[in-house]
Amino acid sequence: xxxxxxxxxxxxxxxxxxxxxxxxxxxxxxxxxxxxxxxxxxxxxxxxxxxxxxxxxxxxxxxxxxxxxxxxxxxxxxxxxxxxxxxxxxxxxxxxxxxxxxxxxxxxxxxxxxxxxxxxxxxxxxxxxxxxxxxxxxxxxxxxxxxxxxxxxxxxxxxxxxxxxxxxxxxxxxxxxxxxxxxxxxxxxxxxxxxxxxxxxxxxxxxxxxxxxxxxxxxxxxxxxxxxxxxxxxxxxxxxxxxxxxxxxxxxxxxxxxxxxxxxxxxxxxxxxxxxxxxxxxxxxxxxxxxxxxxxxxxxxxxxxxxxxxxxxxxxxxxxxxxxxxxxxxxxxxxxxxxxxxxxxxxxxxxxxxxxxxxxxxxxxxxxxxxxxxxxxxxxxxxxxxxxxxxxxxxxxxxx
Amino acid sequence: xxxxxxxxxxxxxxxxxxxxxxxxxxxxxxxxxxxxxxxxxxxxxxxxxxxxxxxxxxxxxxxxxxxxxxxxxxxxxxxxxxxxxxxxxxxxxxxxxxxxxxxxxxxxxxxxxxxxxxxxxxxxxxxxxxxxxxxxxxxxxxxxxxxxxxxxxxxxxxxxxxxxxxxxxxxxxxxxxxxxxxxxxxxxxxxxxxxxxxxxxxxxxxxxxxxxxxxxxxxxxxxxxxxxxxxxxxxxxxxxxxxxxxxxxxxxxxxxxxxxxxxxxxxxxxxxxxxxxxxxxxxxxxxxxxxxxxxxxxxxxxxxxxxxxxxxxxxxxxxxxxxxxxxxxxxxxxxxxxxxxxxxxxxxxxxxxxxxxxxxxxxxxxxxxxxxxxxxxxxxxxxxxxxxxxxxxxxxxxxxxxxxxxxxxxxxxxxxxxxxxxxxxxxxxxxxxxxxxxxxxxxxxxxxxxxxxxxxxxxxxxxxxxxxxxxxxxxxxxxxxxxxxxxxxxxxxxxxxxxxxxxxxxxxxxxxxxxxxxxxxxxxxxxxxxxxxxxxxxxxxxxxxxxxxxxxxxxxxxxxx
Numbered sequence: 039x040x041x042x043x044x045x046x047x048x049x050x051x052x053x054x055x056x057x058x059x060x061x062x063x064x065x066x067x068x069x070x071x072x073x074x075x076x077x078x079x080x081x082x083x084x085x086x087x088x089x090x091x092x093x094x095x096x097x098x099x100x101x102x103x104x105x106x107x108x109x110x111x112x113x114x115x116x117x118x119x120x121x122x123x124x125x126x127x128x129x130x131x132x133x134x135x136x137x138x139x140x141x142x143x144x145x146x147x148x149x150x151x152x153x154x155x156x157x158x159x160x161x162x163x164x165x166x167x168x169x170x171x172x173x174x175x176x177x178x179x180x181x182x183x184x185x186x187x188x189x190x191x192x193x194x195x196x197x198x199x200x201x202x203x204x205x206x207x208x209x210x211x212x213x214x215x216x217x218x219x220x221x222x223x224x225x226x227x228x229x230x231x232x233x234x235x236x237x238x239x240x241x242x243x244x245x246x247x248x249x250x251x252x253x254x255x256x257x258x259x260x261x262x263x264x265x266x267x268x269x270x271x272x273x274x275x276x277x278x279x280x281x282x283x284x285x286x287x288x289x290x291x292x293x294x295x296x297x298x299x300x301x302x303x304x305x306x307x308x309x310x311x312x313x314x315x316x317x318x319x320x321x322x323x324x325x326x327x328x329x330x331x332x333x334x335x336x337x338x339x340x341x342x343x344x345x346x347x348x349x350x351x352x353x354x355x356x357x358x359x360x361x362x363x364x365x366x367x368x369x370x371x372x373x374x375x376x377x378x379x380x381x382x383x384x385x386x387x388x389x390x391x392x393x394x395x396x397x398x399x400x401x402x403x404x405x406x407x408x409x410x411x412x413x414x415x416x417x418x419x420x421x422x423x424x425x426x427x428x429x430x431x432x433x434x435x436x437x438x
Numbered sequence: 439x440x441x442x443x444x445x446x447x448x449x450x451x452x453x454x455x456x457x458x459x460x461x462x463x464x465x466x467x468x469x470x471x472x473x474x475x476x477x478x479x480x481x482x483x484x485x486x487x488x489x490x491x492x493x494x495x496x497x498x499x500x501x502x503x504x505x506x507x508x509x510x511x512x513x514x515x516x517x518x519x520x521x522x523x524x525x526x527x528x529x530x531x532x533x534x535x536x537x538x539x540x541x542x543x544x545x546x547x548x549x550x551x552x553x554x555x556x557x558x559x560x561x562x563x564x565x566x567x568x569x570x571x572x573x574x575x576x577x578x579x580x581x582x583x584x585x586x587x588x589x590x591x592x593x594x595x596x597x598x599x600x601x602x603x604x605x606x607x608x609x610x611x612x613x614x615x616x617x618x619x620x621x622x623x624x625x626x627x628x629x630x631x632x633x634x635x636x637x638x639x640x641x642x643x644x645x646x647x648x649x650x651x652x653x654x655x656x657x658x659x660x661x662x663x664x665x666x667x668x669x670x671x672x673x674x675x676x677x678x679x680x681x682x683x684x685x686x687x688x689x690x691x692x693x694x695x696x697x698x699x700x701x702x703x704x705x706x707x708x709x710x711x712x713x714x715x716x717x718x719x720x721x722x723x724x725x726x727x728x729x730x731x732x733x734x735x736x737x738x739x740x741x742x743x744x745x746x747x748x749x750x751x752x753x754x755x756x757x758x759x760x761x762x763x764x765x766x767x768x769x770x771x772x773x774x775x776x777x778x779x780x781x782x783x784x785x786x787x788x789x790x791x792x793x794x795x796x797x798x799x800x801x802x803x804x805x806x807x808x809x810x811x812x813x814x815x816x817x818x819x820x821x822x823x824x825x826x827x828x829x830x831x832x833x834x835x836x837x838x839x840x841x842x843x844x845x846x847x848x849x850x851x852x853x854x855x856x857x858x859x860x861x862x863x864x865x866x867x868x869x870x871x872x873x874x875x876x877x878x879x880x881x882x883x884x885x886x887x888x889x890x891x892x893x894x895x896x897x898x899x900x901x902x903x904x905x906x907x908x909x910x911x912x913x914x915x916x917x918x919x920x921x922x923x924x925x926x927x928x929x930x931x932x933x934x935x936x937x938x939x940x941x942x943x944x945x946x947x948x949x950x951x952x953x954x955x956x957x958x959x960x961x962x963x964x965x966x967x968x969x970x971x972x973x974x975x976x977x978x979x980x981x982x983x984x985x986x987x988x989x990x991x992x993x994x995x996x997x998x999x
Contacts, residue, residue, distance in 0.1 A: 078944055083951070084958030086785065110943040111954035120681060121942060123689070124850050127474030135942030148686055152475065223577035229668055231679070285582040285668055292959030299558035299770040300574040320767045320779075321960065435493035435670045436584060 060352050062162035068352045073104040075353030079342075080118035081140035083111020084291060087315050091376045094369065099360050105353040110136075115145050122154050122345045133349030138357060141188060141343045143180045143233070144419040149343065150187050156344040156351055158186025163355060165362035170383035176339050180416040181254055188341035191361035192370055193379030194308045195413045196241050196335035197328040197405065199293075205303045207329035211245035214304065215271055218278040224303045226279050228293065229286035229434065230426040238306045239425050240417055241336050243268040253417035257424050265425060269432065276433055283433060294321045310410060311377015314401025318374060327403045330410060337413020339381060364391040373401030443822055445814040449874070450833060452811075456849050456871050457836050463848020467693035475686040484694035491691075493670030498702065501673045504586040504666070505656030505706055508593035513648060515594070515748070516601045518741030520640075521632035522734075524614070528742060533606070535749035537983065539599040541924070541975040542752060543932040545952060546968035548592045548664040550755020553762070553961070555588070556581045558770045560758050566771035575770050582667050589666040593655045595748045601647065603925075607880060607918050608643035611887035612636055629738065630731025634721070641714075643883040650838045650879065652710055653703050657841040660934060660953060673699050677843040689847075696844020703839055756972060763965030782962040789951070790970050797931055797947040797974055800862060804869040805926030805978075808877040812922065815878070816885045817911070820893070821903055835879070837871045842935045850939040861945070868940035869930045877926040884918040885911070914996065917986045924978035931975045948974060 060068055077099075083089055089109065096107035112118055118139045125134045141149070149155050160166065169176055169190065176190040177183065198214075200207065208214040218225045228235035244250060246267040252260055276283035280302050287293050293305035294316050307313065307328070316322040342361065344354045360366055364387055367380040384392055400406060466472065470480050488494060523529035539547070554560050557575035566572040581588045614636050621631030641648075657674045666672055671679070673695060680692035762768070766777035783790075818824055837845065849868065892914070893906050901909070912919065937950050952967035990996040 080943060083954035084956075084960075086955070086958070086960055086963055090785065108944065111946065111951060112943070113954050113956075116681065117938070117943070119686070120689070120847065121850075121939075123474045123686065124847065127472065135944060152686065281577060281579050281582075283669075284579055284584055287959070288663070288668070289959060295558075295959055295961060298767070301558055301577075301770075319960075320765070320962070323767065323769065431492050433669070435496065 059156065060355070062159040062355055065162075065164055068355055069103055072350075072352035072356040074106075075350040076106040076108060077137045077350050077353040077357055078108050078110050078135060079138045079140070079354075079357065080110045080112055080115075080121075080136050082113070082115060083109070084113065084289060086319070087376055091370060094375075095357065095360065095366060098366070099357050102360070103353075103356045105356050107357060115139065115141060119145055119149060119154075122149070122347070123152075125347055126154065131347050134345055134347035136345050137348040137350045138342050138344055138354040140340060142338060142341050143416070144423060146179050146184075146188055146341065146343060147182045147419045149345075150182070150185075154346055155187045156346050156348060157188075159344065159351075159355055160184065160186045160189035160358070162186070163189060163359040163362065165359050168364065168382050168386040169362060170381060170386075173383065174339065174381055175337070175413075175415060176381055179341060180338065180422070181418045184341070188343040189358040189362065190339040190341050190381045191358070191366075192340040192376075193337065193381055193413075194340060195310055195330075195337035195379065195410055196237060197307050197310050197313075197330055197410070199297065199305045199307050199313045199322070199326055199328050199403070200303060201297055201300075201323060201325055202327045203323070203325040204300070207327075208304070209332045211242045211271070211331065215275050215278075218275055221303070222278040223280055223282070224301075226281070226286055226293070226296070226302050227306055228290050229288060230429045232289055234290040234306060234308055235286070236422050236426040236429075237308060237336060239268065239272075239429060240422060241306070241331075242271060243421075243425065244336065244414055244417075245331055245333055246271055250414070253421055254415065256418045257420040261424060265428070268425070269428075272429075272433065284436060291321075297326065298322055309377060310379065311371070311373045311401055311404050313403035314373040315375075315377050317401075317403060322403075324402070328405055330405065334411050334414045336416060338416045340378075364394065368394040368398065371395065372398050373404055377401060377404060442814060442818045443824075445811070445818045446824060449811045449815050453837070453871055453874060454833060456868070457833075457840070457845070460845040460849035461840065463850075464693050464696050464844040465848075467690050468697045470690060472689060472693075475689060477687065477690055484690040485698070487691055488694045488698060493676065497670045497673045497676050498698075500586050500667065500671075501656050501699070501702060502706060504589050504593065504662075504672065505652055506710070508590045508597060508655045509648065509652040509710070511590070512594050512597035512601055512651065515598050515741065515744050516605055517633065517637060518629065518737060519602065519745045520605055520609075521629040521637070522738035522741045524609070524632075525618075532742065532745045532749065533602070535753070536599045536602055536745060538976060538979060539596070539749065539752045540603055541928045541972070541979045542596070542756070543928075543949060543952075543968075543971045543975075544592075544596050544658065545660040545664065545932075545934075545949070545956065546759065546972050547596050547752050547755060548661045549956070549964055549968050550759050551592050551595060551751055552581050552588075552664055553758040554751060554755055555591075560754065560773075563771050563773050572771060581665055584667045584669060586667055586672070589662055589672070592661045592665040593658065595752050596661075597651050597655065598745070598748050601644065601651065603921065604644045604647040604880060605640055607884055607921055608640050608887070611643065611884060612639040625730050627731030627734035629734055629741075630729070634725055638718075643887060645714075646835065646879050646883075649707055649710070650835065650875070652706060653839045656703055656706060657699060657843070659843065664956070673702070674841055674843055677841070681843070681847065692847075693844065696841055699841040700839075700844060703841065707839070756969070759965040759968045759972075761965070762961045763963075763969060765962060765965075782966050786963065786966055790948075790966070793946065793948045793951055794970055794974060796862070796945070797949070800866055800869060800937075800945075800947065801927045801930035801975065804866045804873045804930045805877065805923050807866070807870055808874040808926045809881075809919070809923050811874060812878040812881050813919070816882060817907055820885075820890075820911075835875050838875050846935045846939045861941070864940040865937055865945045868936045869933055872933060872936055873926040873929050876929045877922045880925050881915075881918055881922040884915060888914060916989065916996075917982065920978075920982035920985055924975070924982045927978045928975035931971065 060071060062068060081092060092109045099105040099107055118136050121136055174193055208217055227238040230236045230239060247264060252264050296302045297305055313322055313326050313328050317324050317326055342358050344351055348354055367382050370376045370378045371380050468484055470477055470483055557578045557580055617635035621635050659674050659678055662672045662675045670676060677692050677695040680688040680695060763782050764778045765775035766779050768775035892910055896906050896910055932949060934949050934953055937945060937947050948967060948971045952971055955963045955967055
C-alpha cells in the first residue's frame with residue numbers, strides 16, 4: 039500500500055514533466071505555443087523544385103502562424119536519423135537539432151521502433167479531416183501502421199520516363215528487358231540501395247511475380263522462392279545495361295541528364311509530375327513522356343515525422359498541418375511547382391477549394407489519374423532491405 | 439613572455455580533446471557498443487561483418503591503389519615541372535595558371551573534369567559527330583571506371599597545385615640557383631642535377647604535406663563520389679553508405695570500417711616511408727655512378743605538357759561549370775547550349791549571397807585563429823628552444839590521418855555531450871581541428887628553415903625578442919604566412935562533414951549546399967554552386983601572391999631567396 043502511495047505521489051511530480059509534450063488535440067494552444075518557434079525541417083535537398091516548394095511553405099507558415107521554417111538540405115534522409123541517434127546517445131533529450139523529417143519506409147519503421155519519434159499527432163491535426171483516408175495509403179507506410187507518428191503530405195507513384203522522339207512505352211518489365219537485349223547500353227536505374235533503385239527492383243519483382251500477397255507480410259523463408267524470378271530477370275538484364283552494369287547513376291535525378299544526353303532511353307521516377315517539371319527546367323527535352331506498366335505500378339505516400347526530442351514540436355505540427363491544407367496541396371500538385379499527387383479527398387473539400395485543383399494543368403508529360411490507375415501497395419520494408427542487400431552482393435560488387 | 443611558453447601545450451590540448459573524443463566515439467561502436475540503437479554486446483562482430491563483406495578486398499585495394507598512385511604521380515609531375523623549368527618564363531606562366539587551382543574545392547574540380555571527359559562531355563562534343571560519327575554518346579566506361587583511374591586523375595589535378603605551392607614555399611630555404619650552377623658546371627643535365635641536389639632538401643620540407651596528400655587521397659569522399667567506381671566504391675565511400683543505411687545496425691559496420699580505414703592509412707604511410715628509404719638508397723648508388731642524365735629535353739617537355747594539361751583540364755572544367763550554370767536545354771552532341779538563361783542564378787541568387795557571406799566568415803575566422811596559434815607555437819619553439827614540446831605537435835596531424843568518416847560522427851556525439859553543437863561557433867571549432875594542421879604544415883617548415891643567424895644578428899644589435907618576431911621573422915616569412923592563411927581558408931571552405939555534423943545541419947555553407955544539390959545531378963545548379971565555391975577562397979590566394987610583390991616591390995631578395 040505504502041509503495042502505491044509513494045508511486046502516486048511521485049507521479050504527481052512527474053506528470054508536469056511529461057506535460058511538456060504538447061497535446062495536438064488542443065489546437066489553439068498548439069498554434070499559440072508555435073508562434074515564434076523555428077522549425078528545422080530535414081529534407082532531401084537534391085531537387086531544385088522541391089527546395090523551392092519548401093521555401094514557399096516557409097514563407098506561408100511565417101505569415102499565418104509566425105513559425106520560422108528552415109530547410110536543412112540533406113543528401114540522405116539517414117543523415118537526420120543519425121543526428122537524432124547521436125543526440126539520444128549523448129542524452130540530449132530536449133531541444134534536439136531536428137524538428138521535422140521528410141520520411142517514409144524503412145527510415146520510419148526503424149525510428150518508430152527505436153522510440154525516436156514524437157506522437158501520435160497526425161490524426162489529431164485539423165486538416166486530417168479532409169485527408170483521403172480510405173482511398174490512399176496514408177495510414178500505413180510500406181505496410182507498417184503509422185499510428186499517427188507521421189503525417190502524409192504527398193502521394194507518389196512509379197512511372198517510367200522516356201523520350202518519345204526515340205522510343206515508345208513498354209507494357210511490362212519483361213518487355214523492357216527484351217528491349218534492352220536488342221538495345222544494349224540504353225537502360226539503367228539508380229544504384230541500389232538508393233531508394234529509387236530499390237524501388238525499381240521492387241517494381242520489377244511485383245511485375246514478374248505471380249504472388250503479390252506474400253509481399254505484404256515480412257520476408258521469411260519464402261524469400262528465395264518469391265524473389266527467384268527477379269534474379270533470373272536481372273541476370274539477363276545486367277549485361278545489357280548502360281556501362282554493362284559496371285557503373286550506375288547515383289540517384290534518380292541523375293537519370294534526367296542521361297536521357298537528355300541520349301545515353302539512356304528509359305528512366306524510372308517516383309513522381310508522376312517529375313518529367314513535366316524537368317522539361318520546364320531544361321532538364322529533359324520537350325519530347326519526354328511517361329508511362330506505367332499494364333499491371334500497374336507501386337505507389338506510396340511521403341510523410342513528415344517529428345523526433346521525440348524536438349524543441350519545436352508545436353511549430354512542426356503547424357507545418358505538418360499546413361502541408362495537408364488544400365492551399366499547399368494544390369500548389370504541390372501544380373506541375374510547374376512540384377507535380378506531386380495530393381493526399382486529400384476531393385469530396386471532402388469545399389467548391390472553391392476543389393476549383394483550385396480543377397484549374398491545374400497536368401503538364402505535357404504527366405499522366406491523368408485514370409491513366410495512372412490504382413497504385414499497387416508497397417511491400418513490407420523487410421523485402422526492400424533484403425532485396426537491395428542481395429542486389430549489392432550479386433551485382434554491386436564485381437568479382438575481379 | 440610566460441603565456442607564450444604555454445602556447446604549444448594549449449594548442450595541443452584544444453586540438454587533442456576533439457580528436458580523442460572523436461576516436462573514442464568511433465571505437466566504442468566498432469566493438470559493438472552503441473546503446474542508442476540497442477547495441478550493447480562487446481566483441482568483434484562488426485569487424486567480421488566488414489571483412490566478410492563481398493566487396494571488401496576490392497574496396498580496400500582501390501583505396502590503396504588510388505591513394506598511392508595519385509600521390510606518386512602528383513609528386514613526380516611537380517618534381518619534373520620545377521626541375522625542368524623553374525626560373526624560366528614558361529615556369530612563371532605555368533605557376534600563375536596552377537596556383538589559383540589550389541583554392542578550387544575538390545568537388546568543383548572533379549565536376550569540371552567529369553564534364554570534360556565523360557562520353558557526353560565537352561571533349562567528345564567537340565569531336566562529334568564530324569570526327570567520331572557519334573550522334574549519341576558512346577557507352578564507354580570513362581568516369582567511375584572500376585580501376586579508379588578517373589578518380590586518380592581527379593586527385594592529381596588537385597594535388598599537383600597543392601604540392602607545387604608547398605614546393606615553392608620551401609624553395610627559398612634551399613640554395614637552388616647555386617646548386618643548379620654547380621651541377622650544370624659538372625655537366626649534369628638540368629633535371630637530373632636538380633633531382634640530385636635540390637629535391638632532397640625540398641622533400642625534407644614537404645614530407646608532411648606529401649603524407650597528408652596520401653592520407654587524404656585514400657580517404658576522400660566527395661571526389662570519389664563523383665569520379666570513383668561504384669561497383670564497389672572505395673572503402674571511405676562505402677563507410678558513408680553504411681552510415682546512410684536505414685538499418686541502424688550498419689552504424690556498427692561503419693565504425694568498424696572506419697577503424698580498418700585508419701589502419702590502412704597507417705599501413706600505406708609505412709609503405710610510403712619504406713619507399714622513401716629504398717628510393718634514397720637507390721638514388722645514392724646512382725649518384726655515385728656519376729651518370730649525367732639522359733632524355734633531358736623529353737622529360738622537360740613531358741613535365742610542361744602534363745602541367746599545362748592539368749591547368750587546362752581544371753580551367754576548361756570551370757568554364758563548363760560556368761556554361762552549365764547559364765545553359766538552357768543542352769543536348770549531345772551540341773557543343774554549346776541551345777539558349778542561355780539566368781534562371782539558375784535567379785533561382786539561387788539570394789541563397790548564394792547569404793551562403794557566400796557565412797562561408798567566408800567561418801573560413802576567415804578559423805584560418806585566422808589557426809594562423810595565430812601556429813605562429814605562437816613556432817615562436818615559442820624558436821625562443822625557448824622547446825624541441826620536445828613542439829615535437830608532440832605532430833599529434834596535430836592526427837585529424838588529417840584519421841578518416842573523416844570515422845572521426846566526425848564520434849566528434850558529433852562528444853560535442854553534443856559537451857553542449858557545443860548546432861551553432862557557427864561549433865562549426866568554427868570543428869573546422870579549426872582540420873584547418874590548423876594545414877596552416878601549421880604550410881608554415882612550420884619555412885619558419886624552421888629560416889636562418890637563425892638573422893635573429894642572432896638582430897639581438898647582437900640590441901633588439902628584443904618581440905622586435906625580432908615582428909620586424910624580422912614576420913616580414914621575412916610574409917609569403918609563407920599569407921599562403922598559410924589562404925590554405926587554411928580554402929580548407930575551411932571545402933569542409934563538408936566537419937560542417938554538417940557539428941553544425942547539426944543548421945549551419946549551411948556553399949559546400950554543404952553544393953553537395954546536397956550534387957546528389958540530385960542537376961548540372962545547372964552544380965555549375966552555379968561550384969563556381970561560387972571556387973570564387974570564395976580565391977581572394978586570400980590573390981593576396982598571398984600580390985601583397986608580398988607590392989610590399990617588396992623594391993626588395994627582390996625577399997620575394998625569392
